[in-house]
Amino acid sequence: xxxxxxxxxxxxxxxxxxxxxxxxxxxxxxxxxxxxxxxxxxxxxxxxxxxxxxxxxxxxxxxxxxxxxxxxxxxxxxxxxxxxxxxxxxxxxxxxxxxxxxxxxxxxxxxxxxxxxxxxxxxxxxxxxxxxxxxxxxxxxxxxxxxxxxxxxxxxxxxxxxxxxxxxxxxxxxxxxxxxxxxxxxxxxxxxxxxxxxxxxxxxxxxxxxxxxxxxxxxxxxxxxxxxxxxxxxxxxxxxxxxxxxxxxxxxxxxxxxxxxxxxxxxxxxxxxxxxxxxxxxxxxxxxxxxxxxxxxxxxxxxxxxx
Numbered sequence: 001x002x003x004x005x006x007x008x009x010x011x012x013x014x015x016x017x018x019x020x021x022x023x024x025x026x027x028x029x030x031x032x033x034x035x036x037x038x039x040x041x042x043x044x045x046x047x048x049x050x051x052x053x054x055x056x057x058x059x060x061x062x063x064x065x066x067x068x069x070x071x072x073x074x075x076x077x078x079x080x081x082x083x084x085x086x087x088x089x090x091x092x093x094x095x096x097x098x099x100x101x102x103x104x105x106x107x108x109x110x111x112x113x114x115x116x117x118x119x120x121x122x123x124x125x126x127x128x129x130x131x132x133x134x135x136x137x138x139x140x141x142x143x144x145x146x147x148x149x150x151x152x153x154x155x156x157x158x159x160x161x162x163x164x165x166x167x168x169x170x171x172x173x174x175x176x177x178x179x180x181x182x183x184x185x186x187x188x189x190x191x192x193x194x195x196x197x198x199x200x201x202x203x204x205x206x207x208x209x210x211x212x213x214x215x216x217x218x219x220x221x222x223x224x225x226x227x228x229x230x231x232x233x234x235x236x237x238x239x240x241x242x243x244x245x246x247x248x249x250x251x252x253x254x255x256x257x258x259x260x261x262x263x264x265x266x267x268x269x270x271x272x273x274x275x276x277x278x279x280x281x282x283x284x285x286x287x288x289x290x291x292x293x294x295x296x297x298x299x300x301x302x303x304x305x306x307x
Contacts, residue, residue: 018251036109038102040074040081043109051288052116057296060112070296070303074108083107088303095307110242115301116286123292186211187234190241191255194230198252199223201234202262213260215252220260 002011008022016026037043040063047062055061061073065082069090074083081104083095096104189211192199200220202211212223230237243254255261288294 018253024251037105039105040076040101043074043105046109047112050286051290053288053294057294058112058115059296060108060115062108070301072108072111072301074104081105085301085307087305093306111307113286114242116288119294120292122295188238188241191239191243191252192230192234192237193239194227194237196250198250199226199230199237200255202255202260213255213258217251219253220255220258222260 003014003026004011005019005022005024007024008019010019010021012019012021012026014026018024018026037046044062047060052058055064055066059071061071061075063075064073065075065077066073067086067090069086069088071086072084073086074081076082079099080097081099081101082097083104085093085095087093096107098104186203187201189201189203192201198215200213200215202213212226213220214223214226215221225231243256245252
């Protein structure tokens with residue numbers, strides 16, 4: 001069956017991932033992995049199986065048309081599916097309305113996953129923060145006379161003592177830094193745009209060289225190395241961890257659909273070092289623990305924006 005491209009007006013097969021004429025993505029082809037939900041009922045089941053808090057807590061109302069402010073939602077109305085966001089003031093912004101249920105579900109599904117990962121990262125940061133307070137000094141018991149001491153004799157510290165203390169401090173700090181494994185040298189996992197080309201970095205090892213891929217116009221290919229400008233300044237070209245193609249820019253496909261994608265990304269714990277929370281997009285990362293807390297008041301969404 002042929003469909004018409006909404007961007008250039010040419011016809012192409014509905015099963016194609018993109019328009020062969022202008023390379024715009026096929027909006028009628030469901031995005032994401034094969035196991036991603038494509039109906040409202042499937043999304044409700046996905047939500048329930050991960051033990052997520054009630055809709056009133058997460059502010060994602062699946063299959064419900066709520067009018068409460070600060071809410072995302074999806075519901076059916078006749079043969080149409082509506083995806084919406086209620087803003088801070090209660091005004092509604094409609095993200096999508098139409099008959100393509102798979103596309104509608106994909107819109108809110110990506111937003112939900114993004115917020116789950118943000119909440120989990122926030123939980124990790126809070127649970128691993130260390131608050132320490134130190135107090136030095138003493139007090140004289142109430143009712144006791146304050147002892148009067150003679151003027152203390154101040155001795156100027158010797159050069160040898162200063163050098164010794166500095167050496168000890170250096171040894172202690174070096175030991176602490178080594179035990180912590182140092183800073184993670186790897187770039188963030190996700191998409192990068194450098195000099196008109198799209199790259200993806202996947203955490204596959206302890207080094208910044210591990211896990212680089214490039215989109216060559218027809219698919220993703222592994223890169224043994226990347227341009228030095230991207231390698232040395234990767235944060236300047238980072239586009240995010242979620243697939244987001246906009247018409248007019250060089251087309252690239254969703255890396256999670258490629259043969260290279262893996263849900264199990266390498267973490268420092270794999271080499272015996274201290275572990276850290278990973279924000280890879282594997283489905284296991286979206287499961288919610290009873291010990292986790294979801295902050296409805298501290299959502300990652302700008303409730304005054306349209307999405």
